[in-house]
Amino acid sequence: MPELPEVEMVVRTLRPRLVGQNITAVETSGLALRRPIDLKMLKRACVGARVDAVRRIGKYWLIDLSTEHVLLGHLGMTGRLVFADADAPRAAHTHAVFRLARGDELRYVDPRRFGVLRAYAAADAAQSAELAVLGVDPLERGFTVRYFADSLAASRRDIKAFLMDQSRVAGLGNIYVCEALFRAGIAPTRRSDRVAKKAEALHAAVVTVLKESIENRGTSFSDYVDADGQSGGNQRSLWVYGREDDPCRRCAGRIKRRVQAGRSTFFCPRCQK
Numbered sequence: 143m144p145e146l147p148e149v150e151m152v153v154r155t156l157r158p159r160l161v162g163q164n165i166t167a168v169e170t171s172g173l174a175l176r177r178p179i180d181l182k183m184l185k186r187a188c189v190g191a192r193v194d195a196v197r198r199i200g201k202y203w204l205i206d207l208s209t210e211h212v213l214l215g216h217l218g219m220t221g222r223l224v225f226a227d228a229d230a231p232r233a234a235h236t237h238a239v240f241r242l243a244r245g246d247e248l249r250y251v252d253p254r255r256f257g258v259l260r261a262y263a264a265a266d267a268a269q270s271a272e273l274a275v276l277g278v279d280p281l282e283r284g285f286t287v288r289y290f291a292d293s294l295a296a297s298r299r300d301i302k303a304f305l306m307d308q309s310r311v312a313g314l315g316n317i318y319v320c321e322a323l324f325r326a327g328i329a330p331t332r333r334s335d336r337v338a339k340k341a342e343a344l345h346a347a348v349v350t351v352l353k354e355s356i357e358n359r360g361t362s363f364s365d366y367v368d369a370d371g372q373s374g375g376n377q378r379s380l381w382v383y384g385r386e387d388d389p390c391r392r393c394a395g396r397i398k399r400r401v402q403a404g405r406s407t408f409f410c411p412r413c414q415k
C-alpha cells in the first residue's frame with residue numbers, strides 16, 4: 143500500500159512528463175473507486191487545461207491545472223498512474239484516462255478500487271473532504287519537534303495509532319510507522335503522552351525513514367511502481383517490517399509480529415521498550 147515515499151516517487155516521475163502538457167480529453171470506466179468518479183467535474187477541470195505543477199500532500203498527489211482547478215488522487219491499496227501511447231491497449235482495471243496533446247495518455251489503473259480521484263476548483267481544494275482533515279506532512283516545514291511533541295502530549299492513544307492517524311501526521315502508514323518506532327527504540331503499544339519525552343528522537347526517526355526510502359525509490363512488496371513503471375528498492379533496507387522471526391539487525395534477537403487494530407505490527411521486543 144503506497145505511503146508518503148511511494149507517492150513522492152510517483153509525483154517526481156510524473157512531473158517531468160506532465161508539467162507543461164495539455165490535456166485534450168478525459169474518459170472513465172464508469173466504475174466507482176472509493177466513491178463514484180464525477181466525470182463532468184473531471185472534464186470541466188481537465189479538458190483544454192495545461193498542467194502547471196504536480197505535488198504531494200501526505201499520501202495524496204495533486205495536479206494544478208491552468209483552468210484554476212486541482213486534480214487530486216489517492217492510490218488506495220493498488221492504484222497506479224501510468225503513461226501509455228494512446229493506441230496501446232488499456233490494461234484491465236483502467237478507470238480513468240487523460241489524453242495528452244502530444245499523443246500519449248496518463249492512465250489511472252486500480253484493481254481493488256480503494257483509490258480516490260477528484261477535481262476541485264483551486265480555491266476549494268484545501269477545504270475538500272480529502273485535504274481539510276490532514277495534519278502536517280512530515281517533510282514540510284510545519285513538522286517541527288514542538289508541533290510533534292505537543293500533539294503527542296495531548297494524546298492517550300497508543301503510539302502506533304497516533305502515527306497512523308492522518309489528521310496528526312499526514313503520510314505515514316504501517317511500514318514507516320513500524321520502521322520509525324524501531325529506529326526510535328519505542329514499543330508500538332506505548333501511550334503517546336508517555337513517549338512525549340522521546341519526541342525529538344521519534345521526530346528524527348520519522349523524517350529519516352521517509353527520506354531514506356525516497357532515496358531508495360520507495361518500498362515495493364507487490365503492486366507499487368512509480369509513473370515510469372519502476373519498482374522501489376527500499377524493501378531491502380527495512381529493519382522490522384515484514385521480517386517476523388528474522389534476526390534483529392541491531393541485537394540479533396527475533397523480530398516479532400503482533401496484530402494491533404487489525405494490522406500487523408513488526409517490532410523488536412529487546413530494542414523497543
Ligand SMILES: [Zn+2]
Nearest residue numbers: 390393410413
Ligand atoms: Zn533488536
